C-alpha cells in the first residue's frame with residue numbers, strides 16, 4: 001500500500017494525502033545555500049563541543065559526538081542556533097505550510113525541534129516504531145517535518161525512515177492498540193509493540209532516498225521508525241513540528257505550551273489509548 005508520494009505544486013492533493021495519514025515529499029524545496037547556514041553553524045558548534053578545532057565537516061562531528069552526554073549537549077545547543085530557528089520559522093516554509101494546510105496561524109514547539117545527527121557510531125536518535133507527540137496536544141493535525149541536510153541518502157549508507165499504515169490508516173492510528181505510558185512529551189511509544197510488529201511491518205513503506213533540500217511532511221501521529229545508518233556517512237536532518245494555533249478547542253482550553261504545563265495530557269485526554277507497561281530501556285532520552 002502506497003504511503004509515500006512525491007508532490008510538486010499540487011498542494012490540494014498533498015493536503016488530502018497528508019490528512020489521510022500519508023507522507024508527502026516535496027523534492028528540492030530548499031536551495032543548498034539556504035541549508036548551508038545551518039550546516040556551517042552545526043559544524044562550528046561541533047568544534048566547540050568536541051573541543052577540536054580541526055573539524056571541518058559534519059561527518060567528523062558525527063564521528064566524535066558519539067557519547068550520550070556529548071550528543072545531548074549537541075542536540076540541545078543546536079536548538080539555540082539562530083540559523084536553525086530562523087530556518088524552521090522562515091517565511092518560505094511557514095507560508096507554504098499555511099497554504100498547504102489552510103492554517104491561519106502556525107505554532108512551532110522550538111524546544112523539541114532538533115538538528116538530528118544519526119550515524120552508526122551515534123544511534124542515540126534511532127527510534128523504533130512510534131508516533132510523534134502532537135505538540136498542540138489535543139490536535140490530530142500536528143505535522144512533523146524533515147529536511148535532509150546532506151547531499152544524498154541511501155539505505156546502505158545512511159539509513160532512512162519507515163512509515164506504516166497499520167490501524168486502518170486513520171490519523172489517530174492508536175485506535176487499535178495502546179500507547180505506552182511514558183510521560184515523555186516527545187514520542188508516543190507503542191505499548192506491546194511485539195504483538196503488532198508484524199502487522200505494522202507488513203503495512204510499511206521505506207523512504208530511503210532523499211536529497212539535501214527535500215521537504216518531507218507527515219502527520220505527527222503516523223507510525224514511523226528510523227532505519228539505522230550502517231555505512232560511513234551520517235544522516236543529518238532538520239526536524240521540527242508544527243500545529244495550528246487556531247484550533248477551537250486548543251484556544252478555549254488555553255493549551256498553549258501544554259506539553260510543559262501538562263506533560264501527561266495526552267495520556268489523560270485519551271485514557272483508552274494508554275496502558276501502564278514496564279518500560280523497556282530506551283536507547284535515548286533527550
Ligand SMILES: [Fe+2]
Nearest residue numbers: 130131132224
Ligand atoms: Fe518521530
